[in-house]
Structure formats: C-alpha cells, structure tokens
Amino acid sequence: MSQIIEQENETIGPIFAEPVVVSAKTIRRFYEVVVLLLALNEGYKGTANKKNNELPHNTGENSDEHLFHNLVSRLGQICDSRPGGSTVTAFAVLQHPDKVEYVFASNRRKTVELETTRAYISAILASLRESSYCEDDDQREKYLSNLLRDVLTFNRERIKRYLNGLTTALEACIAICGTESSSTAASRQKSFVQMLELVRLANQRDNDDDEFLDHTEELINALQSLQKPATALFLRKRASDDNAGNTEPWRDTQHCSSRLLAYRRAVEALWDSGCMWPSLFDTFEVTCIPSSIKALNPLNASPQTASEILTRMIPSSVETKAKYLDLAETMQQNFDLNKVIEDEWTNKLFRPIVHAEILVHSWLEKTGGTRPERFFHNWQYIGCSKPVCKLCHYYFSSHPSGVQVRGTHGNLYRNWRMPDYSDSYGLRTKEEALAKRHEILQGIMVHLRQCVLRTLSEKITDSRPCDSNTISSFALNHGHIGMGVQDPNSFVLRTRSNSLIRSEPQPLVFSEEWETMDGESETRDGVERSLASEASSSAN
Numbered sequence: 438m439s440q441i442i443e444q445e446n447e448t449i450g451p452i453f454a455e456p457v458v459v460s461a462k463t464i465r466r467f468y469e470v471v472v473l474l475l476a477l478n479e480g481y482k483g484t485a486n487k488k489n490n491e492l493p494h495n496t497g498e499n500s501d502e503h504l505f506h507n508l509v510s511r512l513g514q515i516c517d518s519r520p521g522g523s524t525v526t527a528f529a530v531l532q533h534p535d536k537v538e539y540v541f542a543s544n545r546r547k548t549v550e551l552e553t554t555r556a557y558i559s560a561i562l563a564s565l566r567e568s569s570y571c572e573d574d575d576q577r578e579k580y581l582s583n584l585l586r587d588v589l590t591f592n593r594e595r596i597k598r599y600l601n602g603l604t605t606a607l608e609a610c611i612a613i614c615g616t617e618s619s620s621t622a623a624s625r626q627k628s629f630v631q632m633l634e635l636v637r638l639a640n641q642r643d644n645d646d647d648e649f650l651d652h653t654e655e656l657i658n659a660l661q662s663l664q665k666p667a668t669a670l671f672l673r674k675r676a677s678d679d680n681a682g683n684t685e686p687w688r689d690t691q692h693c694s695s696r697l698l699a700y701r702r703a704v705e706a707l708w709d710s711g712c713m714w715p716s717l718f719d720t721f722e723v724t725c726i727p728s729s730i731k732a733l734n735p736l737n738a739s740p741q742t743a744s745e746i747l748t749r750m751i752p753s754s755v756e757t758k759a760k761y762l763d764l765a766e767t768m769q770q771n772f773d774l775n776k777v778i779e780d781e782w783t784n785k786l787f788r789p790i791v792h793a794e795i796l797v798h799s800w801l802e803k804t805g806g807t808r809p810e811r812f813f814h815n816w817q818y819i820g821c822s823k824p825v826c827k828l829c830h831y832y833f834s835s836h837p838s839g840v841q842v843r844g845t846h847g848n849l850y851r852n853w854r855m856p857d858y859s860d861s862y863g864l865r866t867k868e869e870a871l872a873k874r875h876e877i878l879q880g881i882m883v884h885l886r887q888c889v890l891r892t893l894s895e896k897i898t899d900s901r902p903c904d905s906n907t908i909s910s911f912a913l914n915h916g917h918i919g920m921g922v923q924d925p926n927s928f929v930l931r932t933r934s935n936s937l938i939r940s941e942p943q944p945l946v947f948s949e950e951w952e953t954m955d956g957e958s959e960t961r962d963g964v965e966r967s968l969a970s971e972a973s974s975s976a977n
C-alpha cells in the first residue's frame with residue numbers, strides 16, 4: 438500500500454526529464470547577494486526585533502482549514518527527530534478518488550532513514566483510525582498516552598537535548614530563587630526542585646525504553662503546571678528583557694518546557710483531526726521524496742567586496758546608490774565586512790540543498806501540478822516542522838502556484854537552492870522551463886535586494902535572535918501553531934565587541950508575517966548546527 442520513493446508517473450512530462458540549468462553567472466549574482474546579506478546580518482547581529490504572538494491573530498484562525506494546517510505541520514513536527522536541521526520535515530495531504538496520500542520530504546535523510554520515518558508515520562496514521570471510536574475522556578487519555586509514547590520514542594534524540602537544556606536552566610532558576618527572600622520565590626523554588634527531579638529521572642543514562650517513556654510522560658504532564666496563568670506570568674516576567682537580572686535560565690526553561698509540551702499538543706491535534714476527518718486515516722498511502730544532493734559551492738570565483746557586489750546589484754539609475762556604497766564602506770571600517778563576506782564565500786560547508794518544503798512542492802509540480810483539486814478538501818497547503826526560512830518564503834512568494842506554507846522566521850541560510858527540475862507542471866519546452874526559473878529567481882532577487890538595502894539603511898537585521906519567540910508563545914500556548922506578527926517596539930540589544938548596534942530601536946518597515954511553533958528557536962538550532970559536524974555539513 439505504501440511507496441518508498443517517488444513513482445515514475447505517467448503524467449510526468451518530458452520537461453521533467455532533465456534538470457533546469459541556469460548559467461553559472463546568474464547563479465553567482467544570486468549567491469553573492471545572499472552572502473552579502475549574511476555578512477550584514479552578522480554585523481547587525483542582536484538588533485533583530487522580538488517576535489510576539491500577543492498581537493491579533495489571523496482571521497479564520499479557528500477555521501477548519503486552519504485546524505488542518507495545524508495537523509499537517511504537526512505531522513512534520515513529530516518527524517523532525519534530530520536537532521540540527523537535517524530532519525526538518527514537510528508534508529502535503531492529497532486526495533485521490535479512492536484514498537488519501539501523504540507526501541513528505543526531509544532536508545537531509547538517507548533512503549533508509551526515509552523508509553524508517555515512513556513506517557513510523559504510517560503506523561501513527563493507522564492508529565488514528567481508532568480516535569473516531571473514542572467516546573469518553575478516559576478512553577481519549579489512554580489513547581493519547583499511547584500515541585505520545587510512540588512519538589517520544591521516535592524523537593528521543595531531540596528530547597534528550599531538551600532534557601539537558603532543562604536541567605541546566607532549572608538548576609540556575611533554583612539558585613536565583615535561593616538568593617531571594619520573598620515567599621513567592623521560596624514556593625517557586627520548591628516547585629522547580631520537584632520539576633528538576635522529574636527531569637533527572639527522565640534523563641538517566643541507564644533508563645531502558647519503558648523507563649524513559651514513563652518518566653518523560655510524567656514530566657510532560659507535570660510541565661503543564663508551568664502554563665497555569667500565575668506561573669506562566671511569573672516565568673514570563675523573569676524572562677522578559679526588561680528584567681535587570683539574568684534572564685537566560687528563565688528563557689531556557691520556557692523554551693525547553695514548551696518544546697517538550699509541544700509533543701503533547703501534537704498528539705492532541707492529531708486526535709482532533711481523527712475526529713474531524715475520519716476519512717484522512719481510512720485508506721491512505723505514504724510517499725516519501727528523496728532528499729536533494731548537496732550542490733558544490735556556487736561561488737567558485739575569488740571573493741568580491743561589498744562595494745563590488747553592491748555596484749552590480751544597484752542600477753546606476755538609482756539616485757541613492759552612492760549613499761548605500763558609503764554605508765557599506767562605513768561597515769567595512771567598523772566591522773571588516775569584506776572579511777566576513779570572504780569567510781562565507783569560501784566556507785567549506787557552503788553546499789546548498791533543496792529545503793523540505795520546496796522538495797514537496799517540486800514533487801507536486803512534477804507529478805501533475807498544484808491545482809487545488811489534488812489536495813485534501815482543496816486546501817493547497819504544505820506544512821512543515823519549522824516556519825519557513827527567508828529564501829523559501831521568497832520562493833513561494835514568487836511562485837504562481839498559490840500553495841500556502843507556514844509563515845517565515847526570517848532567517849537566511851547560505852545552504853539553500855532551487856529545485857533540480859522545472860518549477861511548474863504544464864510547461865512544454867526546456868526554454869519555457871528556463872524562462873520560468875529566471876522569472877522566479879528574479880522575484881526572489883527583488884526581495885533580497887530590498888532586504889540588503891533596508892538592512893544597510895536601517896542598521897538592523899530581521900534575522901532572529903535566540904529564543905525571541907519563546908516567551909509569549911509559552912504564556913499563550915493555545916495548543917496549536919500560533920500565527921504571530923512582529924512587535925515593532927520590542928528589540929533585543931546585545932553587546933558584541935565589534936558589531937554595529939544602534940542605541941535606539943527603530944521600527945521595522947518590513948511587515949513579514951512570523952509564525953512560531955511553541956517557541957522553537959531556529960537560530961538556536963543554527964548555533965547548535967555549527968557545533969555538530971554531521972549536521973553542519975548537511976545545512977539547514
């Protein structure tokens with residue numbers, strides 16, 4: 438019933454038989470701007486605004502379609518089993534006359550890992566058939582517990598990371614409470630000590646599988662108490678940037694707790710979907726798409742300077758061209774911008790891959806296109822375990838398919854590339870496919886250029902600092918993926934010896950929509966990625 442790898446489909450036109458090859462010069466022009474923006478982001482590191490989920494949510498948040506989006510992204514979440522980005526997973530749900538088809542891709546998984554993931558998710562989906570028979574809350578709890586244990590088992594490697602983080606953070610929070618004399622601090626300290634004990638039990642090295650599951654489940658149940666209004670507000674206040682004290686352990690406690698709780702939220706969302714749409718789990722198949730091959734460093738020529746890149750990037754007709762070149766020169770003097778560009782340019786780990794969301798989209802185009810009728814309930818959606826990155830966001834914004842994806846966290850990754858084959862179904866010749874590729878690339882470049890110029894003139898980056906979205910999503914955990922928007926008045930300013938940080942926050946003109954999943958920090962993963970050799974070589 439299930440397929441391992443994409444099928445050769447009769448509907449695949451000859452246009453998909455060969456890759457679309459853009460000239461090396463065009464590719465260089467694209468990546469040199471990417472590298473310039475990366476260097477500018479480095480220079481203005483710490484100036485990003487803090488994203489906030491408190492502001493009004495999108496209309497229709499509780500619509501059936503929104504619940505469905507939540508389900509699809511939750512499927513990705515429970516498959517994203519390792520820290521570091523290689524297992525970031527995207528899903529689409531298709532409707533056939535006689536069955537539903539789940540299609541997924543991961544950033545970088547080997548064939549055997551894809552098969553393991555396919556078997557795991559197939560078993561989860563099959564078990565969801567039972568959810569529509571649950572008639573009382575006790576039955577539901579039992580069912581959710583079993584489901585949660587399957588999910589925890591598959592995600593054990595990532596969970597270990599959260600348990601380690603929570604241990605360190607809680608130890609620090611307990612120590613801070615110990616220095617305070619208020620009765621509130623004493624009672625909080627007591628509850629943190631109890632929580633830490635549960636974390637240690639879950640994280641014992643010699644735990645067998647059952648012990649790990651029993652203790653982790655117990656911990657997750659206990660962590661729900663941190664989300665009670667008074668406790669959540671206490672944590673939120675301590676983690677606030679306005680607090681003069683050490684906010685990091687509080688923020689880490691929120692982050693790790695909310696990530697662990699997200700597994701509970703995920704199985705609840707799956708259960709809800711089983712009740713809402715039993716046909717989703719009746720007759721189905723699961724298809725996995727191979728990960729892409731890492732491309733060679735696309736910038737093989739000698740590194741260019743910021744001025745050279747900007748001179749090519751900005752047409753001479755632009756009156757303010759000289760102003761931007763001056764701004765880049767100032768950054769060169771204060772920050773050695775060109776050295777950062779050179780480091781990025783020649784980095785051995787500069788090996789772009791196709792991100793999971795685009796792998797799924799590309800597969801859809803290849804196998805019949807992205808018309809609404811192909812999708813379950815005509816909902817053209819690709820869900821993912823993480824919000825999409827800046828370049829994926831620009832790609833989908835520039836593509837005419839109309840397929841929706843999650844909001845963007847705004848971070849830029851060097852290791853990003855376009856799909857191998859034609860971007861659209863229905864093109865007839867190689868020339869048409871190449872023209873469409875240029876059109877989309879051009880659309881992405883327009884966004885990128887705007888972003889470079891904005892960063893230069895406003896002297897702030899829209900690349901996200903660690904944990905910037907944890908606080909509000911923690912205190913306002915609605916049990917599903919929130920759709921936040923930027924709070925232009927909040928900034929995290931950090932000292933960094935040689936970065937160019939403004940003394941006053943500036944509102945962002947850029948109105949990109951942010952979306953978060955229970956406070957996951959993509960930037961943090963980015964930091965971790967650079968520390969782990971396997972993961973760092975596999976890109977985002």
Ligand SMILES: [Zn+2]
Nearest residue numbers: 792825826829
């Ligand atoms: Zn991406």
